[in-house]
Amino acid sequence: MRRYLLRRVAALLATLFFVSVLVFIVVHVLPGDPALIIIGPEGSPEAAARLREAMGLDRPLPVQYADWVGHALRGDLGRSIQYDVPVASLVLSRLQVTLPLTLLAGGFMVAAAVPLGVFAATRHRRLPDYVTMALSQLGVAVPGFWAGLLLILLFSVRLGWVQSGGFDGWGQGVWPAVKSLLLPAVALGFFQFAVLARTTRSAVLEVLREEYVKTARAKGVGETSVLFRHTLGNAMIPILTVAGIQLGQLMAGSIILESVFYLPGLGRLALGAISARDLPVVQGVVLFVASMIVMINVAVDILYGVLDPRIRYE
Amino acid sequence: MSRGLHPLSPQPSPPSGAREPGTLSPQGRGQGEGWRHRFRAVRHVTFTIGFVITLALLATAALSLVYTPRDPLEMSISGRLQGPSQAHRLGTDQFGRDLLSRIMTGAVTSILVGVIAVGIGMGIGVGLGMLSGYFGGWLDEGFMRLMDAIQGFPAILSALLMAAVFRPSLAISMVAIGVAFLPVFARLTRASFLEFRDREFVLAARALGAGDVALIARHILPNTLPPLIVQATISFPVAILAEAALSYLGLGTQPPHPSWGLMLKESQAFLGMNPWYAVFPGSAIAVTVLGLNLLGDGLRDLLDPKLSG
Numbered sequence: 361m362r363r364y365l366l367r368r369v370a371a372l373l374a375t376l377f378f379v380s381v382l383v384f385i386v387v388h389v390l391p392g393d394p395a396l397i398i399i400g401p402e403g404s405p406e407a408a409a410r411l412r413e414a415m416g417l418d419r420p421l422p423v424q425y426a427d428w429v430g431h432a433l434r435g436d437l438g439r440s441i442q443y444d445v446p447v448a449s450l451v452l453s454r455l456q457v458t459l460p461l462t463l464l465a466g467g468f469m470v471a472a473a474v475p476l477g478v479f480a481a482t483r484h485r486r487l488p489d490y491v492t493m494a495l496s497q498l499g500v501a502v503p504g505f506w507a508g509l510l511l512i513l514l515f516s517v518r519l520g521w522v523q524s525g526g527f528d529g530w531g532q533g534v535w536p537a538v539k540s541l542l543l544p545a546v547a548l549g550f551f552q553f554a555v556l557a558r559t560t561r562s563a564v565l566e567v568l569r570e571e572y573v574k575t576a577r578a579k580g581v582g583e584t585s586v587l588f589r590h591t592l593g594n595a596m597i598p599i600l601t602v603a604g605i606q607l608g609q610l611m612a613g614s615i616i617l618e619s620v621f622y623l624p625g626l627g628r629l630a631l632g633a634i635s636a637r638d639l640p641v642v643q644g645v646v647l648f649v650a651s652m653i654v655m656i657n658v659a660v661d662i663l664y665g666v667l668d669p670r671i672r673y674e
Numbered sequence: 675m676s677r678g679l680h681p682l683s684p685q686p687s688p689p690s691g692a693r694e695p696g697t698l699s700p701q702g703r704g705q706g707e708g709w710r711h712r713f714r715a716v717r718h719v720t721f722t723i724g725f726v727i728t729l730a731l732l733a734t735a736a737l738s739l740v741y742t743p744r745d746p747l748e749m750s751i752s753g754r755l756q757g758p759s760q761a762h763r764l765g766t767d768q769f770g771r772d773l774l775s776r777i778m779t780g781a782v783t784s785i786l787v788g789v790i791a792v793g794i795g796m797g798i799g800v801g802l803g804m805l806s807g808y809f810g811g812w813l814d815e816g817f818m819r820l821m822d823a824i825q826g827f828p829a830i831l832s833a834l835l836m837a838a839v840f841r842p843s844l845a846i847s848m849v850a851i852g853v854a855f856l857p858v859f860a861r862l863t864r865a866s867f868l869e870f871r872d873r874e875f876v877l878a879a880r881a882l883g884a885g886d887v888a889l890i891a892r893h894i895l896p897n898t899l900p901p902l903i904v905q906a907t908i909s910f911p912v913a914i915l916a917e918a919a920l921s922y923l924g925l926g927t928q929p930p931h932p933s934w935g936l937m938l939k940e941s942q943a944f945l946g947m948n949p950w951y952a953v954f955p956g957s958a959i960a961v962t963v964l965g966l967n968l969l970g971d972g973l974r975d976l977l978d979p980k981l982s983g
Binding site: 613 | 820823824831832835839915938945946963964967
């Protein structure tokens with residue numbers, strides 16, 4: 361297990377290195393001068409040159425990269441031009457919206473997809489199976505942000521049950537905050553649920569066809585026990601794989617849903633920063649979210665090793 | 675790390691219908707068998723529904739190039755935010771522009787983004803996957819870590835970063851979506867190359883003096899095409915969804931050009947006044963994506979029945 365862990369951690373470090381290089385390349389190497397982006401077209405060439413020097417942009421690129429990564433590793437993502445505060449503190453404060461939204465949507469996704477997928481598999485080629493498959497096709501086709509708009513239209517505009525958006529923070533209590541996140545989480549989770557439901561169905565179907573399941577049935581083991589003791593555990597690896605990948609996608613998806621429901625999360629922070637030409641904030645948010653997605657993917661990889669010893673010895 | 679994929683990484687489809695020298699291509703089969711193949715495609719319900727919807731999308735886009743009921747950019751202050759009527763079949767937007775005409779024109783944007791983004795992802799991804807799978811070693815390891823890193827950049831993140839450096843535009847959304855597709859095409863091609871590079875017909879061609887370029891281009895690459903075609907079909911609706919999302923955020927198509935995502939963004943402020951404004955562009959996205967997904971699923975079943983669920 362230790363060797364497996366070391367290999368995965370080494371791969372993670374290499375991947376994070378590439379993530380940082382990609383972000384750096386887009387900002388510093390592609391045509392486009394960060395100083396000019398920040399200062400805007402109305403700034404004079406002298407002011408741009410002064411800013412370039414102040415930001416250290418006149419140094420060689422490898423030196424700039426090493427300096428930037430060194431600071432990022434210590435949690436320093438630079439300083440916001442718009443708010444004049446450290447980018448890391450901005451990211452952390454906005455994470456109080458994005459992270460619960462992602463987790464809530466993930467919870468909805470798993471709570472809906474896994475039982476439905478299992479239900480469909482146990483009723484293979486019967487009506488419940490066809491209904492689940494049709495629902496999942498619909499789920500994949502309906503964009504989360506449109507689902508969000510339709511939910512606002514129904515629950516806010518028509519029924520008046522909830523606000524159409526906004527977030528008052530966690531200071532007012534847990535329930536009001538969670539209530540503000542419910543609709544966006546449902547809209548976000550619905551889109552991702554479809555893929556997980558299909559995966560669960562396929563995985564359970566595959567295990568149900570295994571010889572040992574037939575043997576268990578032949579020995580008189582009850583269907584419930586066959587399903588929960590013999591099938592689900594073995595079907596868990598593909599389900600976890602997809603759920604893990606989906607969690608990263610949910611984080612990216614929450615950036616869009618935050619705009620639909622006017623939630624002050626990482627996505628709206630980055631979008632606002634683009635209008636304000638606040639390059640360090642965009643760079644910091646992108647680096648943070650991309651690194652989180654990569655780490656989630658590696659965590660899922662490590663979980664395989666824990667769940668299935670065969671994988672550790674590959 | 676071994677040259678093979680991690681066993682539980684999302685597995686790309688194994689190439690199907692691998693043709694070895696001496697076997698007949700589908701085109702080379704007898705006429706009766708060719709008919710049987712065509713009939714199988716028509717009888718496949720998923721494929722047929724998907725094909726019809728996709729055909730309708732293409733026809734709508736083509737028609738919009740020569741005819742729309744109204745000029746999609748023509749404004750009418752007196753006819754703002756109307757519901758469906760004889761004059762405007764799907765109603766009007768906040769500037770009195772005809773929604774049907776704008777949705778028809780938006781289909782062209784969606785198809786354009788789908789084709790270019792998938793083209794970027796496929797073109798570069800297949801190239802990297804070929805080199806990775808054929809040569810292996812450190813090159814393979816490096817490329818695969820790069821692909822892992824790119825997997826951390828869904829289209830939305832790349833678009834945010836590029837929009838900050840350049841200006842938000844349709845071109846940026848195409849590149850961002852295309853880049854997000856790189857890993858899946860690269861891994862799929864790599865897996866096929868790993869499978870085929872040591873097969874007898876490749877070894878035979880090498881023994882007969884074929885060089886690396888000939889082996890790749892004439893013997894291995896053609897066999898990797900079926901799963902790549904299926905993947906391209908599956909990626910196309912994903913690109914359409916991503917373009918709609920980016921345009922919704924203001925990172926893709928810019929006003930006044932019609933785009934389904936942008937129309938949804940503009941409709942949000944008027945949900946109470948004209949709900950149809952949000953319903954029709956969203957339905958256009960959902961039906962299009964549904965059709966393309968069904969087509970992709972059907973195509974996968976037809977090209978590789980082993981994978982059908």
